[in-house]
Structures are given as structure tokens and as C-alpha cells.
Amino acid sequence: MARHETHHWPANPSAPGGKAERRAFSYRAFVPDPIASLEITLPSSVAAAVSFAERAVDALNRDPPRVASLEVLARRLLRAESVASSRIEGLVLSQRRLARAEAEEPDARDETARSILGNVTAMEHAVALGAGAKPLRLKDVLDIHRHLMLATTTPEIAGKLRDRQNWIGGNAFNPGRADFVPPAPERVKNLMDDLVAFLNRTDLPPVVQAAIAHAQFETIHPFADGNGRVGRAVIHVVLRRRGLAPRYVPPVSLILAADAKAYVAGLTAFREDRPADWILLFAQAIERAAAKASELALRLAELQERWRERAGRPRRHSSAEALIVALPAHPIVTVATAQTFLGRSKQALNEAIAVLAEKGVLHAITLAKRNRAWEARDLFDLINDFERELATPTDDDEPSRPTPRPKTSSRT
Numbered sequence: 001m002a003r004h005e006t007h008h009w010p011a012n013p014s015a016p017g018g019k020a021e022r023r024a025f026s027y028r029a030f031v032p033d034p035i036a037s038l039e040i041t042l043p044s045s046v047a048a049a050v051s052f053a054e055r056a057v058d059a060l061n062r063d064p065p066r067v068a069s070l071e072v073l074a075r076r077l078l079r080a081e082s083v084a085s086s087r088i089e090g091l092v093l094s095q096r097r098l099a100r101a102e103a104e105e106p107d108a109r110d111e112t113a114r115s116i117l118g119n120v121t122a123m124e125h126a127v128a129l130g131a132g133a134k135p136l137r138l139k140d141v142l143d144i145h146r147h148l149m150l151a152t153t154t155p156e157i158a159g160k161l162r163d164r165q166n167w168i169g170g171n172a173f174n175p176g177r178a179d180f181v182p183p184a185p186e187r188v189k190n191l192m193d194d195l196v197a198f199l200n201r202t203d204l205p206p207v208v209q210a211a212i213a214h215a216q217f218e219t220i221h222p223f224a225d226g227n228g229r230v231g232r233a234v235i236h237v238v239l240r241r242r243g244l245a246p247r248y249v250p251p252v253s254l255i256l257a258a259d260a261k262a263y264v265a266g267l268t269a270f271r272e273d274r275p276a277d278w279i280l281l282f283a284q285a286i287e288r289a290a291a292k293a294s295e296l297a298l299r300l301a302e303l304q305e306r307w308r309e310r311a312g313r314p315r316r317h318s319s320a321e322a323l324i325v326a327l328p329a330h331p332i333v334t335v336a337t338a339q340t341f342l343g344r345s346k347q348a349l350n351e352a353i354a355v356l357a358e359k360g361v362l363h364a365i366t367l368a369k370r371n372r373a374w375e376a377r378d379l380f381d382l383i384n385d386f387e388r389e390l391a392t393p394t395d396d397d398e399p400s401r402p403t404p405r406p407k408t409s410s411r412t
Contacts, residue, residue, distance in 0.1 A: 001033060002030070002031065002032050002033045002271070002273065003030075003031050004028040004029065004030055004031070005028065005029050005031055005183075005184065006026050006027070006028055007026065007027055007028075007029055007165070007184060008024065008025075008026055009024060009025050009026070009027055009174055009175065009176065010024050011023050011024040012173070012174065015173045015174065016173065017171070017173075020176070021171070021173065021174065021176070025174075025176055027175045027176060027178070027181060028181060029165065029175075029181045029182065029183055029184050030180065030181060030182060030183065030219065030271060031183045031184075031187060032183070032191070032216060032219045032220065032271065034191070034194040035194060035195065035198045035212060035216050036194045036195075036197035036198050036201075038198065038212065040204075040208070040212070040275060042208070042276055042279065043276055045280070046276045046279055046280045046283070049279075049280050049283040049284055049287070050205050050207045050208055050279065050283045051205075052283070052287050053207045053283040053284070053286040053287040053290070054205060054206060054207050054244060056250075056286070056287045056290035056291050057207075057239065057244050057245055057250055057286060057287075057290045058244060059290070059294065060245075060248050060250060060290045060291075060293050060294050061244070061245055061246055061247045061248050063294075072300065072325065072326065072328045072329040073248060073293075073296070073297050073300065073328075074247060074248055074249075075328075075329040076296065076300065076328055076329060076383075077248055077249055077250075077251050077293055077296070078120065078123055078124065078127065078249060079095065079098060079120060080095070080251045080254060080296075080383070080386075080387070081123060081232075081236075081249060081251040081252070081253050081254065082116060082119045082120040082123050082253075083095060083098060083116060084251060084253035084254040084256075084257045084387075085119060085123075085228065085229050085232045085233075085253040085257075086115065086116045086119050086229065087253075087257050088228055088232075088253065088256065088257050088260060088263075089228050089229060091112055091115055091116055091119075092112070093112050093113060093116050094380075094384070095331075095380060095383045095384070095387070096331075096332075096375070096380045097113060098113065098116055098117070098120075099330075099331050099332040099375070099380075100113075100332055100365075100367060100375075101113035101114075101116075101117060102117065102332070103332045103333070103334065103337060103367055103373055104367050104368045104371075105368065111152075111153060114151045114152070115151055115152050117151055118147065118148050118149070118150065118151025118152060119148055119151075119229050121147045121148070121151065122144050122145070122147040122148035122229065122230065122233055123233050123236065123249075125143065125144055125147045125233075126144050126233035126234070126236050126237050127236055127237075127240055127249060129143075129144070129237055129241075130236060130237040130238070130239070130240030130241040130245075131240055131241075131246075132241075135200050136196055136199050136200055136237070136241075137196060138192055138193060138196050140196075140237075141192065141195075141196065141230070141234070142159040142160070142161070143159060144230050144233050144234070144237075145158060145159050145160075145223055145226055145230050146158040146159030148226050148229055148230060148233075149223075149225065149226050152225070152226075154224075154225060157223065157224045157225060160223075160224075161185075161188050161189060161192065161222050161223065162185050162188060162221075162222060162223055162224045163185050164185055164224075165181070165182075165184060165185060166182060166221055166224060167179075167180065167181045167182070168180040168181075168182075168221070180268075180271075182219060182220060182221035183220060183221075188220060188222045191216075191220045191222075192220060192222050195213065195216055195217060195220065198212070198213060198216070199213055199234070199237070199238065199241075202242070206238060206239055206242035206243075206244040207239075207244075207279075207282070207283050207286055208279055209238050209242065210234075210235045210238040210239055210282070210286075211278060211279045211282035211283070212270075212275065212279070213234055213235070213238055214231050214232065214234055214235050214282070215266075215267050215270035215271075215275075215278055216270075217230070217231040217234055218231045218267055219267070219270070219271055232252070232253050232256075235252060236249045248293060250286055250289035250290040250293050251289050251292070251293060252282075252285050252286055252289045254289060254292070254387065255285040255286075255288050255289050255292075256285055262281060263281075266278040266281040266282065292386075296386055299382055299386065300328045300382070303328070303378055303379065303382055304324055304325070304327075304328070306378070307324045307327070307356075307361045307376075307378070308321075308324060310359045310360060310361055311324065311355060311356055311359045311361055312359070314352075314355070318352070319342070319344050319348040319349055319351065319352035320352040320355050320356060322342050322344065322352070323338065323342070323349075323352050323353070323356060324356070324361070326338075326341060326342060327361075327376045327379060328376075328379055329341075331375060331376040331379040331380065332365070332367075332373055332374070332375045332376075333353070333362075333373060333374055333375075334367075334371060334372065334373045334374075335349050335350055335353065338353070353374055356374075357374060361376065361378075362374035362375065362376060363375055363376075363377050
């Protein structure tokens with residue numbers, strides 16, 4: 001049975017605040033049930049929601065989108081997911097700033113940009129991991145965390161299970177006022193081994209498996225930092241590994257970020273032995289994310305058609321057409337980066353960029369170190385509108401807990 005364990009927190013005379021913050025006290029840490037052999041029966045309404053969600057993800061992956069390139073939509077969705085997952089943690093960056101950071105030299109990127117690009121890398125690794133056929137190991141989950149944290153200011157914790165108590169909410173110095181205290185560090189390894197065994201099951205509906213895996217991961221909170229982002233990456237490992245999302249990951253973090261309070265309430269319901277409540281919320285988020293991803297594909301295709309009209313209908317195999325196809329995936333380009341992803345000559349791309357800039361498809365900008373580049377401004381307008389409609393949190397939805405210190409606590 002899931003239970004609480006009582007632990008002792010030693011006195012800390014140097015802790016800020018009043019006497020209560022400095023004295024020793026007892027606190028309770030939550031220890032969840034193992035899930036490797038979990039059997040679950042869902043109410044008919046929840047089972048129906050799971051079925052609708054899986055049909056929506058299947059439709060997104062099965063029906064060819066009108067967008068001209070599979071890579072375009074896959075890359076765009078992955079970045080939308082990474083930005084939204086980071087936003088839940090208080091790391092806010094626009095898609096335009098992310099694209100600029102990708103185009104810049106690594107030493108020119110700010111800390112937030114580096115962290116979110118690390119999340120993109122971790123998500124890409126998770127998606128690739130889900131495409132593999134080998135049984136998952138704990139090392140695979142640690143590798144997702146390693147990819148994420150190497151891009152942060154605390155690379156020393158990358159890929160390592162925590163060795164001390166962490167908590168959610170309250171202050172950054174002790175768990176006395178925490179909203180939730182995960183299991184003690186000595187229990188983390190066994191709980192993670194159990195979670196990995198659960199991830200290797202194939203007898204549950206993929207959406208149910210992803211929902212339970214994510215909630216259990218967040219309950220264990222196995223890392224000193226980065227738990228939320230890795231936990232949401234695990235969702236995509238499951239959906240791809242089970243064959244439900246072989247091409248496109250539904251940007252579920254966009255939906256979860258839209259109502260952070262409901263998200264936290266759902267995870268709390270799971271911990272309070274009401275898994276059906278959490279699975280219902282999760283399935284509805286997955287269904288909406290998949291439907292909105294299909295809608296984004298149509299919007300991107302329509303934008304590309306407008307670009308073609310504006311550019312005078314470039315020839316099918318021209319460099320201008322190749323750029324129009326690739327721009328939604330690479331909305332900020334230099335001649336050098338265009339050569340990398342298109343494999344065309346410098347002269348051909350110079351001419352194509354000049355044509356698209358003259359016609360207003362591209363707009364000249366300057367990156368760090370005075371590198372000349374061009375951006376597809378219409379694409380950022382489209383993405384901004386899409387995110388506003390879907391998931392931009394209001395002030396009330398922003399996480400209210402303080403950003404904790406990696407050595408003592410971690411984000412959700």
C-alpha cells in the first residue's frame with residue numbers, strides 16, 4: 001500500500017527565516033505502490049476517453065498531412081512540446097527566440113535558451129529511444145536526463161539519481177512547508193527499477209500506460225532537478241514505443257501547461273488512489289493535443305501555399321521551393337545552415353534567399369557576432385497564434401512555488 005514515512009530534518013542555524021525554519025523537525029515523505037504488475041479497471045467513461053485519445057493520435061500519424069514534409073511537422077511539434085514542457089517549469093522562451101538560439105553559436109545563447117535547447121535534445125533522444133525495439137533499461141531514462149541537464153548550469157547532476165531528499169512547494173531550504181515530499185533517496189533506485197519494468201509492459205492501452213508512467217515518475221521525483229521535463233519526455237517514449245505515435249508526438253505539454261492547477265490536481269488524484277481521475281484528464285489532453293497538431297499541419301500547409309504565391313510559384317525542384325518546404329522546420333536561416341539541411345550550393349541558396357527576401361517571405365536579421373540571417377516572420381506569427389489559442393498560461397496558471405535549489409528540491 002502507498003504510505004507516508006516519517007523522517008527527521010536536522011536543525012540548521014543558518015537557514016533564513018524565523019526560529020521555526022532553523023529548528024529540527026519531522027516530516028512525512030510519500031512512498032508510492034509499485035506498478036510493475038499493476039492491474040487497473042477503468043470506468044466506462046474513462047475507457048471511452050482513452051479510446052478517443054488513441055484514435056486521435058492514430059489519425060495524426062496515419063493520415064498524411066498536407067504539409068509538404070514529414071520532417072517539417074515532426075520538428076515543429078517537437079519544439080512546441082519542448083517549449084511548453086519548459087514553460088511549466090518557469091522557463092519561458094518564445095519560438096522565435098528558440099529558433100534564433102538554434103541558429104547562433106553556443107556561446108552566444110542565454111541560459112534559458114541553452115536549457116530549452118537541452119530539453120529539445122532530451123525530447124529528440126526520448127523519441128528515438130521509443131523507436132527502438134530493445135527492452136528499456138534504467139540507463140535509458142538516465143540518458144534522457146543527461147541530455148537535458150548537460151545544457152544547464154548544473155551539469156554535474158546529469159544522468160544521476162538524487163542522493164538527498166527533495167520536495168515540491170514551500171521554500172528552497174527544507175521540506176517543512178512543502179506541498180508534496182517524494183520518497184527518501186534510498187528508495188528511489190528500487191522504485192525506478194519497478195517503473196522501468198512497467199514501461200516494458202505491452203498489455204495496457206498506450207495512453208493508460210503513458211499516463212500511469214508519467215504520474216509515477218513525478219511521484220518518485222528521482223532527480224535533483226529536471227523531473228517534470230524528463231517525466232513528460234517519458235510520455236513520448238511510451239506512445240512511440242507502443243506504435244501509437246510512429247511519426248508525430250502530440251504536444252501534450254501545450255495542453256497541460258494551459259491549466260497547471262488541473263495538471264497538479266490530476267497528479268494528486270493519482271497519489272490519492274484515484275488513478276481514473278488522472279487518466280481521464282490525461283486522455284483528454286492527449287486527444288486535444290493530437291487534434292490541434294493536425295490543425296497545425298493544415299495551417300503550415302496553407303502558409304506554404306501563400307509563400308509560393310508570393311514568390312511567383314517557384315519551380316518544383318528549385319532552391320526557392322526547397323527553402324519554402326523547409327522553412328517551418330528552420331524558420332531562421334543563414335546560407336551556411338541552409339547548405340547543411342538542404343545540401344545545395346552556396347550560390348543557389350544565395351539566389352533563392354534573395355528571391356524570397358524580395359517577395360517578403362524572408363526578412364533580414366542579424367544574429368550574435370553580426371552574422372547575417374533571415375527569418376520567416378509569418379511562421380512565428382502563426383505559431384504564436386497557435387500557442388495562444390492552445391496553451392499560453394494565464395497569470396493564475398503560472399506555477400506558484402518558488403524555484404528550488406537543485407541540491408535540496410526540484411521542480412515538478
